Every structure is written in C-alpha cells, then in structure tokens.
Amino acid sequence: MAEHVILFAGPMGAGKTSAIRALSEIDVVSTEAANSDRTVADKPTTTVALDYGEIGINEAEKVRLYGVPGQRRFDFMWTILAERAEGVLLLVNADADNPVETAIEYVKEFFALYERGGIVIGLTRADLVPRALIEEYANALADEMPDVMIPVLTVDARSQEEMMTLLMTLIANIELKQAVADSIGVGVGSGGRRAR
Amino acid sequence: MTLAPHLDSKYIVRGELALGGLRDLAPSLRYASLLTEDGFSVVSVAGNEFDSNRFASMASSTQALADAVARELQLGDNEFVIVAAEEGHVVQVRVQGHPLVLAALFTDRETIGGSLTAARRTARRLTTLLMAK
Ligand SMILES: Nc1nc2c(ncn2[C@@H]2O[C@H](COP(=O)(O)OP(=O)(O)O)[C@@H](O)[C@H]2O)c(=O)[nH]1
Numbered sequence A: 001m002a003e004h005v006i007l008f009a010g011p012m013g014a015g016k017t018s019a020i021r022a023l024s025e026i027d028v029v030s031t032e033a034a035n036s037d038r039t040v041a042d043k044p045t046t047t048v049a050l051d052y053g054e055i056g057i058n059e060a061e062k063v064r065l066y067g068v069p070g071q072r073r074f075d076f077m078w079t080i081l082a083e084r085a086e087g088v089l090l091l092v093n094a095d096a097d098n099p100v101e102t103a104i105e106y107v108k109e110f111f112a113l114y115e116r117g118g119i120v121i122g123l124t125r126a127d128l129v130p131r132a133l134i135e136e137y138a139n140a141l142a143d144e145m146p147d148v149m150i151p152v153l154t155v156d157a158r159s160q161e162e163m164m165t166l167l168m169t170l171i172a173n174i175e176l177k178q179a180v181a182d183s184i185g186v187g188v189g190s191g192g193r194r195a196r
Numbered sequence B: 001m002t003l004a005p006h007l008d009s010k011y012i013v014r015g016e017l018a019l020g021g022l023r024d025l026a027p028s029l030r031y032a033s034l035l036t037e038d039g040f041s042v043v044s045v046a047g048n049e050f051d052s053n054r055f056a057s058m059a060s061s062t063q064a065l066a067d068a069v070a071r072e073l074q075l076g077d078n079e080f081v082i083v084a085a086e087e088g089h090v091v092q093v094r095v096q097g098h099p100l101v102l103a104a105l106f107t108d109r110e111t112i113g114g115s116l117t118a119a120r121r122t123a124r125r126l127t128t129l130l131m132a133k
C-alpha cells in the first residue's frame, strides 16, 4: 500500500473528529472551538480548521487523515485540504434533518475527488433513528448519479474497527483507480502514479 | 441555554463600542471584526469591501491553527496571531474570559507593533466592558 491522503468530510456533528480520533495512531492535531450553534449539533465544541491524524503502514508509508469543518462557512478549508487529498470518506449522520439530500450535496461538492480517487459514505448515528435504510441512500445516489459507484456503509464513528473497514474500502478504490491509470499510463508511455 | 455571543445584544452593543474605540485609536485600521471562536461575526467596523462572515470564518480557522501550533510545540498559551502581507497586516487577539476573537486589518501605514498594541488594548477594554452588568 502506498502513502495515502484521505479527507474526512460531511456535516457538523456527523462524527469526523470522532472517527479520526478513533483511527489515528498519533495524537490528533485538533482545532476545536466553543460551539455557538447548538441547534445544528448539540455538542460543546466544533472543528474550525482541521483535524489531523496518521496511521502508519511501515517506517516510510502512512495514511494521512485530514478532517475538515462541516459548516459551509469554512469551505475555504475544504478547498485547501481537498488539494492534497486522494479520496473522501464522507460521514453523514442519520439523525440529521435531510440525511439523504445532505449526502448527495456533499458528494457533488467533492466530486473532483471521486474522479481522482474515490468516495465512500459512512452513515453514522444510525442507532439514534428508528430506521436508516442504506438502500435509501444507495437508490437516491443511483437516481441522481447513475454512473457513479459509491459504497455506503452504516458505521459508528467512535469505533476504530468499523471506521477501519470503511477506510480500507476507500483505499482499495483509490488503489484500483491508480492501478488502472498506471496501466493506461504505461501503455501510452507516460509515467502515471505508482501504487505499490 | 445561554444565547450565543453573535445573537446576544450585550455582546453586540459592547463589541460595537470597543471596535469604535479601536477605529479612533488607530487611523490606519481598514477593517475589524469581533467574532465567536467558531467563526460567527458578532460585529465589524470600517471597510465594507469585505464579507464579514467569510472574514470571521477565516479568522477563526487561523486562530485555531496558530493555537494548535503553540500547543503542539508546548509553548504555553498563544497570545496573538499576525499575518503580515505586502499591503497590510492582520492582528488577532483573544478576548480574555470569553469565547471571542478580535481580528483587525491595518494598512501598511501603521507599524505592526503599533497595531498590536491597539488591538490588545481594545481586547482588554472589551473584557472590562463585558464585566459590567
Ligand atoms: N450514538 C451515536 N453517536 C455517535 C455515533 N458516531 C458518532 N457519534 C457521536 O456524535 C458526535 C459527533 O461529533 P464530532 O465527532 O465532533 O462530529 P464532527 O462535527 O463531524 O467532527 C460525537 O458526540 C460522537 O460521540 C454513532 O454511530 N452513534
């Protein structure tokens, strides 16, 4: 596995910060500030710049995890961090007002990264709603973007194991895409990105 | 539940007073914003060429990143942030005792030291203003 840079995106309160804390092997760099908007997500703090964590693969290789603030008013941070990312792990909380629409909105927002590497969706806080059918999300995505392949899984953002499964799904997608790009690259004699 | 500062008239009125004082103190002030640490604009003065919400969001991120660097390097509390560019500089200070940041943009007619002094004095004055009932 090569070095990877993964962006954690999705609305405020979806669990991006929790997920990076669960996954990271280093102390996470956080930028939490007192939350003045308790109506959107009733939690004491919110991310205002980024979260940063790492998972080591070996001495030289690691997966870098960048979380963005969920609120659109911080979308300049989305742009800055999306530049270096290869894929998006999109978290959407099932207890939000319009979770299906929200998921599609964020997929569209980060679609350039779908094309670069991939997007997976983690549906969080599903235990807090009576029903959160994954099929609803998959069907809505298929209706909206028929040619797009985006895996949707239910996850608890606090669970290292569940988040790792979702992350590995994304990394497999990215490596597949890079391998295809490499083989095409070799065919036309241009140096594509190497995925080991 | 207590009202968030950007919706609380006490913060808005006293913030206006403090920022007005900063404008009098520093003629080279181009724009100033009092914001919640999570990036909501409470009040702003001078230049209307800026989007106050965007300015507040960016100031909030900048503040948090600078604080994170100080924390990471174990330097103690971060006291202020300065972004010095060719045609002006931004000075940011926290308002002691409140989840608020003062961010002020000055033209290059003022020295950074002069701007910093003015911004710090304004933040301290706001703390005092907010102490009164
Ligand atoms: N019940 C429940 N809580 C969750 C789940 N996933 C995350 N949370 C909680 O939801 C909140 C998410 O907050 P945070 O990680 O700050 O979200 P962010 O704004 O996306 O960074 C935290 O309080 C988590 O403990 C889940 O699957 N079930």
Ligand SMILES: [Mg+2]
Residues within 6 Å of the ligand: A016, A017, A018, A046, A047, A067, A068, A069, A070
């Ligand atoms: Mg967060």
